[in-house]
Amino acid sequence: MVKSIFFFDKVNSTQILAKKFIPFKSNLVIVAKSQEKGYGRFQRAWYSPEGGLYFSYLLNFQENIFDIIFHIVKSIILEIEELFDLKEKLQIKWPNDIYYQDKKLCGILAEKEDNFLIVGCGINVNEDSFPSFLKSAISLKMILKRTITTNEKYLLLENILYKSLFKKIEKEELVNFLKARNYLKNKKIKITLKGKEIIDVCVDIAEDYSLILSSGKKISSGEVVKVFYE
Template sequence: MLDINTEIIGRKVIYLQEVESTNELAKKIAPQEEEGTIIVADIQRRGRGRKLRKWISPKGGLWMSVILKPNVHLVHITKLVFVSALAVVETLAEFGIEGKIKWPNDVLVNRKKICGILSEGKYSTDSVEYVVLGIGLNVNNEIPVDLLDVAISMKDVLGFRVPLVEVFRNLLEKLDKWYLRYLDGQYALILEEWKAYSAVIGKEVRIVGDNEEIIGTAVDVSDDGSLIIALKDGTLKKIYYGDVSLRFS
């Protein structure tokens, strides 16, 4: 259980021992909630990632969603995933863990997934009503046997349990730092920092989209958040959506 002192956290925290999905609850209450409200749960019964994939969310992990209401152009919304990923890798670093970011929304440690990020929201053609940033971080939770080859927890890396509330507080501090820079329009800085932690830039990758498969070398991330791939014939292609797998040397 998270022993949360909301006065120390400095914002509204909705803590639940168990919930279907923190993101689903956040979307329901977002219109009437203040910016920065956090929903955090010990257990998610139906946690999910991109494409409605199931996200195993047992006790011991950090399962949370943050409600944001940025006054920005819609073109910059995709960068909020980068903001979240930077906050996660910097939080991991506070505990002596080196994280890498796999485009667009995963954080890896030792080539295994330790964190997933899901951004959802409600937008009109010219404004943002709200954005919900869901973050699922494996902290002390047991990784299912069938996922041991692809997933890892902070406890697995360090060899001991980590104070969950300290991870939570550290993550909020890092989110605040990068979100303020985001609101200040420091998009170039965010992208450059993101690239410094990238697990894909300079790597040969395979990208599977809804209707195509692309193999090439990831060479950059564009200002709009798309991944730039160099194909074998030298052509550069922007990828806006897809599942990335890496060939590690």
């Protein structure tokens, strides 16, 4: 059970701040309007201007951490779709991105420290544009062609937190959801794994959340560095 939710105008990183609470051994959520040093996987800088929605969960986990992570991903997708009535369904670009069409709308970062799982989420909400190095990004404002109100933004947060923290995780239902929303399905992809590159076609997501490739190989970690659009 989450005992506290902290709101800040600006932080260096919601992930970094959440980790400082680990000694208190209490589940909580950190929310910020902007981040000065937000980061994603492999410590890459995360563009975090005011206008987005940035939050991190600090959770003392007893369950499979991937159940928790993908349950949060599912909660974000469903709440965005329900609140804003999107014309097209959101998809999951394994393992940590949420896409609208071929554009990135949201990123998720999961880290472990001691017995705690820290899950950071960044949703592009009211950005008008992005730096040139983020040409594949999109915001809700760009999708809907209108500004998202403050009330809508925090209703979205409230609903995501409720669904992700208080709804029971149903493993079979969760896996089926990921399979149905798999952005990479039937696409040729390039994966980097332990310094090696694998080029293959993604055919499905397995019960343990790993990618299944056309060669029969299962990928449980690594990074999809390229999608071949043919």
